[in-house]
Amino acid sequence: xxxxxxxxxxxxxxxxxxxxxxxxxxxxxxxxxxxxxxxxxxxxxxxxxxxxxxxxxxxxxxxxxxxxxxxxxxxxxxxxxxxxxxxxxxxxxxxxxxxxxxxxxxxxxxxxxxxxxxxxxxxxxxxxxxxxxxxxxxxxxxxxxxxxxxxxxxxxxxxxxxxxxxxxxxxxxxxxxxxxxxxxxxxxxxxxxxxxxxxxxxxxxxxxxxxxxxxxxxxxxxxxxxxxxxxxxxxxxxxxxxxxxxxxxxxxxxxxxxxxxxxxxxxxxxxxxxxxxxxx
DNA sequence: ATGATGTCCTGGGCGC
DNA sequence: TGCGCCCAGGACATCA
Numbered sequence: 001x002x003x004x005x006x007x008x009x010x011x012x013x014x015x016x017x018x019x020x021x022x023x024x025x026x027x028x029x030x031x032x033x034x035x036x037x038x039x040x041x042x043x044x045x046x047x048x049x050x051x052x053x054x055x056x057x058x059x060x061x062x063x064x065x066x067x068x069x070x071x072x073x074x075x076x077x078x079x080x081x082x083x084x085x086x087x088x089x090x091x092x093x094x095x096x097x098x099x100x101x102x103x104x105x106x107x108x109x110x111x112x113x114x115x116x117x118x119x120x121x122x123x124x125x126x127x128x129x130x131x132x133x134x135x136x137x138x139x140x141x142x143x144x145x146x147x148x149x150x151x152x153x154x155x156x157x158x159x160x161x162x163x164x165x166x167x168x169x170x171x172x173x174x175x176x177x178x179x180x181x182x183x184x185x186x187x188x189x190x191x192x193x194x195x196x197x198x199x200x201x202x203x204x205x206x207x208x209x210x211x212x213x214x215x216x217x218x219x220x221x222x223x224x225x226x227x228x229x230x231x232x233x234x235x236x237x238x239x240x241x242x243x244x245x246x247x248x249x250x251x252x253x254x255x256x257x258x259x260x261x262x263x264x265x266x267x268x269x270x271x272x273x274x275x276x277x278x279x280x
Numbered sequence: 281a282t283g284a285t286g287t288c289c290t291g292g293g294c295g296c
Numbered sequence: 297t298g299c300g301c302c303c304a305g306g307a308c309a310t311c312a
Binding site for chain 2: 033034075076077094111112113114115154155156157161264265
């Protein structure tokens with residue numbers, strides 16, 4: 001379940017491996033992912049040079065010289081594996097796309113659950129395309145409490161759901177929303193429109209803090225996620241509430257236990273004592 | 281228009 | 297050991 005820190009880690013790994021390099025051959029084994037891999041992808045990318053790799057929300061943006069931008073989303077279970085020129089590539093189940101670079105390295109996109117996407121932007125400027133045209137701010141860039149407060153003031157959904165909405169802020173998923181709300185000491189059930197400007201500021205600080213620490217740790221490996229070299233992230237060891245139902249609250253003086261509830265048929269984890277639901 | 285619910289998909293974990 | 301069941305969840309479709 002890659003969220004911003006995991007996607008950032010993969011994007012950085014990809015950038016180091018293929019920026020400036022030429023794609024010599026493209027193999028697509030299976031096209032029917034969440035969004036079909038477009039026919040013609042092979043032709044359009046063969047012989048092209050990779051310009052730059054970026055990240056926007058949970059998407060990896062691969063800019064190509066002389067072609068529109070390649071958009072990659074890892075879905076839930078997607079992985080990118082990079083094989084150095086001297087490494088031998090042994091195909092495994094669910095290897096859907098293989099980019100063979102001119103220097104002999106290979107980039108493999110594997111996705112068992114097929115929730116991922118790999119396509120080419122329709123417009124010259126990918127940012128004008130959906131979903132980017134509708135996407136909220138990058139939480140680590142210029143995300144302001146004023147902006148969040150303004151957006152939440154019209155929302156009648158719990159704050160947990162609002163933060164998962166990519167139009168409010170980009171890149172957050174279930175894990176980091178739970179963690180950030182714990183750190184901001186805000187109950188996930190609080191109505192979005194009930195939050196004060198100060199509370200929005202707390203949320204922003206908590207989100208930034210948890211994302212920055214997770215990126216430093218190389219992301220969280222719960223099930224599927226791996227770095228591009230196959231190694232693991234280790235931020236899962238630093239999670240305070242996510243998947244810790246029944247365990248002691250991380251605040252030592254608290255003494256309460258982490259609770260799991262369901263919101264919009266998704267699990268939320270929180271500490272009933274530290275995350276107080278006054279003002280609902 | 282907004283929010284709630286259902287759908288896609290596979291592997292892993294669980295109970296019996 | 298093996299079978300069936302349920303769960304994980306990001307984005308999007310569909311419904312009220």
